[in-house]
Amino acid sequence: xxxxxxxxxxxxxxxxxxxxxxxxxxxxxxxxxxxxxxxxxxxxxxxxxxxxxxxxxxxxxxxxxxxxxxxxxxxxxxxxxxxxxxxxxxxxxxxxxxxxxxxxxxxxxxxxxxxxxxxxxxxxxxxxxxxxxxxxxxxxxxxxxxxxxxxxxxxxxxxxxxxxxxxxxxxxxxxxxxxxxxxxxxxxxxxxxxxxxxxxxxxxxxxxxxxxxxxxxxxxxxxxxxxxxxxxxxxxxxxxxxxxxxxxxxxxxxxxxxxxxxxxxxxxxxxxxxxxxxxxxxxxxxxxxxxxxxxxxxxxxxxxxxxxxxxxxxxxxxxxxxxxxxxxxxxxxxxxxxxxxxxxxxxxxxxxxxxxxxxxxxxxxxxxxxxxxxxxxxxxxxxxxxxxxxxxxxxxxxxxxxxxxxxxxxxxxxxx
Amino acid sequence: xxxxxxxxxxxxxxxxxxxxxxxxxxxxxxxxxxxxxxxxxxxxxxxxxxxxxxxxxxxxxxxxxxxxxxxxxxxxxxxxxxxxxxxxxxxxxxxxxxxxxxxxxxxxxxxxxxxxxxxxxxxxxxxxxxxxxxxxxxxxxxxxxxxxxxxxxxxxxxxxxxxxxxxxxxxxxxxxxxxxxxxxxxxxx
Numbered sequence: 001x002x003x004x005x006x007x008x009x010x011x012x013x014x015x016x017x018x019x020x021x022x023x024x025x026x027x028x029x030x031x032x033x034x035x036x037x038x039x040x041x042x043x044x045x046x047x048x049x050x051x052x053x054x055x056x057x058x059x060x061x062x063x064x065x066x067x068x069x070x071x072x073x074x075x076x077x078x079x080x081x082x083x084x085x086x087x088x089x090x091x092x093x094x095x096x097x098x099x100x101x102x103x104x105x106x107x108x109x110x111x112x113x114x115x116x117x118x119x120x121x122x123x124x125x126x127x128x129x130x131x132x133x134x135x136x137x138x139x140x141x142x143x144x145x146x147x148x149x150x151x152x153x154x155x156x157x158x159x160x161x162x163x164x165x166x167x168x169x170x171x172x173x174x175x176x177x178x179x180x181x182x183x184x185x186x187x188x189x190x191x192x193x194x195x196x197x198x199x200x201x202x203x204x205x206x207x208x209x210x211x212x213x214x215x216x217x218x219x220x221x222x223x224x225x226x227x228x229x230x231x232x233x234x235x236x237x238x239x240x241x242x243x244x245x246x247x248x249x250x251x252x253x254x255x256x257x258x259x260x261x262x263x264x265x266x267x268x269x270x271x272x273x274x275x276x277x278x279x280x281x282x283x284x285x286x287x288x289x290x291x292x293x294x295x296x297x298x299x300x301x302x303x304x305x306x307x308x309x310x311x312x313x314x315x316x317x318x319x320x321x322x323x324x325x326x327x328x329x330x331x332x333x334x335x336x337x338x339x340x341x342x343x344x345x346x347x348x349x350x351x352x353x354x355x356x357x358x359x360x361x362x363x364x365x366x367x368x369x370x371x372x373x374x375x376x377x378x379x380x381x382x383x384x385x386x387x388x389x390x391x392x393x394x395x396x397x398x399x400x401x402x403x404x405x406x407x408x409x410x411x412x413x414x415x416x
Numbered sequence: 417x418x419x420x421x422x423x424x425x426x427x428x429x430x431x432x433x434x435x436x437x438x439x440x441x442x443x444x445x446x447x448x449x450x451x452x453x454x455x456x457x458x459x460x461x462x463x464x465x466x467x468x469x470x471x472x473x474x475x476x477x478x479x480x481x482x483x484x485x486x487x488x489x490x491x492x493x494x495x496x497x498x499x500x501x502x503x504x505x506x507x508x509x510x511x512x513x514x515x516x517x518x519x520x521x522x523x524x525x526x527x528x529x530x531x532x533x534x535x536x537x538x539x540x541x542x543x544x545x546x547x548x549x550x551x552x553x554x555x556x557x558x559x560x561x562x563x564x565x566x567x568x569x570x571x572x573x574x575x576x577x578x579x580x581x582x583x584x585x586x587x588x589x590x591x592x593x594x595x596x597x598x599x600x601x602x603x604x605x
Binding site for chain 2: 006008009010011012013014015016017018020021022023024025027029030031033034147148149150215216235236237238274278279280301315
């Protein structure tokens with residue numbers, strides 16, 4: 001008996017790929033399609049402006065409650081007693097129903113605001129809502145009407161485009177809870193990639209070109225450290241850097257690696273470093289000199305800081321099998337284990353990343369099936385709250401039934 | 417002056433088109449094959465590639481590093497394919513649980529290749545994208561992670577789960593005697 005190996009699969013795919021007769025396209029075909037896309041983009045941009053539906057979310061999508069206004073001052077997080085080393089069971093069959101989310105959530109591509117307003121996501125090829133942050137008494141979102149990764153920064157209440165005319169923006173928005181400032185990166189329109197900072201009314205405060213002669217480069221602002229914006233520079237994880245830039249336009253590299261999160265005080269950040277074998281190690285480093293605060297972790301990746309900066313969540317994980325457990329939260333300053341996620345049986349995955357709701361709770365998109373032997377087995381989906389103070393998880397909103405085409409990446413939460 | 421500017425613009429566009437056409441000529445056959453493996457039928461594959469190349473054409477001036485072009489266009493291709501699914505879900509169309517007709521089953525192999533292709537078509541779309549990029553395009557986990565915008569760990573787990581599922585399906589097919597998943601001796605393939 002010979003085992004089915006990877007070469008069998010490669011041979012089968014090559015044989016199948018060679019089989020059909022596929023018609024090559026001419027340049028005119030492609031240019032004609034490009035013109036059509038350009039027309040649809042112009043229309044879609046107009047439709048995006050009209051897509052904000054002021055309606056109460058019906059039935060199954062009622063995930064939002066009557067949360068606080070987005071411009072409400074950020075409270076000093078209450079210090080919640082959190083036990084270290086706790087094990088929190090994630091099992092949709094067991095979890096109690098919790099309160100509605102107090103910050104925006106994305107359900108299959110549509111944005112549900114805390115007051116129940118639904119902002120419909122684009123129903124066009126390659127579109128989506130990638131990020132949402134408070135902007136004064138409304139919200140700003142990174143909205144792609146269908147360009148496949150090129151965004152508009154749109155003010156939710158007036159549907160006004162915030163980035164410069166004729167430019168496109170990247171997917172990430174940074175928000176400073178202390179001052180209400182918002183930052184994004186825009187490109188095109190004859191300018192190199194540029195970080196733009198606005199105040200809570202959307203009025204531009206300053207901008208700085210951050211590219212090095214490249215017309216396009218991945219630039220993701222993470223947050224603010226004083227006047228400076230701290231950002232990721234570079235799309236290739238092998239060469240990406242954490243950098244900072246101030247109103248004077250002077251850029252400084254902080255450290256190599258891909259930064260993913262900045263502490264609320266701006267003094268520390270999470271950096272992922274890709275090794276030669278393709279695996280990734282994560283570290284919390286000081287923003288001023290890039291020195292690690294504790295030895296880097298290589299068996300799990302790090303995600304985002306809690307609002308009080310005490311904790312760091314871990315990245316997306318997929319686990320299966322009885323007694324499987326994954327690191328969930330660590331102490332930001334020491335790396336000490338705060339919580340692991342435990343599973344009963346079957347296959348589970350945290351699909352939407354874990355984002356903080358408060359200083360002691362975080363929300364994550366989650367899917368669970370009852371078997372780990374068949375990846376196509378029916379799964380259910382829910383937004384979960386992990387409450388570190390109570391040491392338990394809850395469902396937030398309904399548990400959605402299996403749908404083979406459900407976009408699990410479209411079930412996630414945006415912290416305020 | 418204006419005439420000179422217009423002439424320069426036309427020249428630039430002509431250069432741009434020539435560069436793009438050269439890229440298309442080299443890469444299009446491979447993109448079509450990859451798109452076919454993602455989509456499972458020739459017409460959808462041609463549509464996917466047409467849209468992906470059109471989007472690349474619109475972004476052509478922004479991509480300065482030629483080494484990034486292939487990853488960029490593959491990313492568009494996979495996103496386009498995922499969007500087709502997403503739009504289908506929005507219309508509440510249910511994906512078929514049944515396997516596609518096997519018009520290509522005249523392959524002179526032992527049945528394993530055709531069976532594997534059938535099984536690949538039933539994989540969830542993200543797993544299928546990982547499988548196509550890993551085992552057809554021969555990309556590394558890190559490269560796939562970059563193209564799909566996910567972590568290398570997720571690529572690894574998706575590929576591993578897909579392979580486990582395929583082994584399970586092969587083992588369940590009585591007509592594929594001689595092929596059994598390796599669970600003991602020989603370890604993981």
